[in-house]
Amino acid sequence: MPITKGCQQLVAEAMAQVRTYSVDEVKARLSDPHVQVVDIRDVRELEREGTVPDCINAPRGMLEFWVDPASPYYKPVFGDESREFILFCGAGWRSALATQALQAMGMTNVAHIDGGFTAWVRQGAPVETYEQHKARRHAKA
Numbered sequence: 001m002p003i004t005k006g007c008q009q010l011v012a013e014a015m016a017q018v019r020t021y022s023v024d025e026v027k028a029r030l031s032d033p034h035v036q037v038v039d040i041r042d043v044r045e046l047e048r049e050g051t052v053p054d055c056i057n058a059p060r061g062m063l064e065f066w067v068d069p070a071s072p073y074y075k076p077v078f079g080d081e082s083r084e085f086i087l088f089c090g091a092g093w094r095s096a097l098a099t100q101a102l103q104a105m106g107m108t109n110v111a112h113i114d115g116g117f118t119a120w121v122r123q124g125a126p127v128e129t130y131e132q133h134k135a136r137r138h139a140k141a
Contacts, residue, residue, distance in 0.1 A: 011093045014100035019111035023123045026086055026113055030054065030126075036083045040098050041090060041117065043130075050127040052088065052120060054136070060094050064101060084109045092116040 029035045030053070037055040039046065040063060051057070056077060058066050065073040078085070085102075087095040087110065095112035102110045113120065121127060128136070 007093070011096050014096040018096055018099040018103065020092075020096070020114045021086060021111055022114050023119050023125050027125050029086075034083050036077065036080075036085050037113075038085050038087045039089075039117075040087050040095055045090060045117075046133065047130045049117065049121070050129045051117070051133050053126050053128045053132075055088075055133075056137075057133070060089070060098055063098055064105065067102060067105060067107065081109060084111060086111050086113060088113040088120065089116045091118050 026035075026037065030037070037052050039051045039055045039057045040060045041051075041057075042059060043057070046057060058075070058078075062073060065071045066075040067078045068074060069079060085107070087098050087102075089095040089098070089112075092113065092115050095116060099110050099112045115122075
């Protein structure tokens with residue numbers, strides 16, 4: 001069976017339906033307690049490249065399960081309706097699709113970063129190593 005809609009078309013459709021922030025817009029809001037940046041990349045990407053300081057990691061393959069209160073994998077952080085969840089991936093494609101999926105689930109407080117982590121790094125935004133990320137996460141637990 002031939003593919004009738006390619007990944008680029010899916011991403012373009014998602015981009016037309018989701019809120020997208022620039023790196024500068026997100027950098028300006030990093031200390032806002034009503035913003036939660038979410039890294040949806042695979043842990044191997046975090047280990048290799050680092051991540052955004054104070055973000056949480058929600059791997060793309062588990063995101064919908066972590067957001068759904070009826071799921072056995074639910075993470076309560078996603079139930080905080082006072083927060084805006086700003087997703088990112090490597091280039092902004094997976095995060096556009098993930099943001100669209102969360103909107104389809106009913107979330108209205110979700111957006112993503114244009115260009116993903118690649119744009120974040122290219123524009124000199126702050127980065128923490130995966131080791132720093134793990135240490136911070138465990139210190140809060």
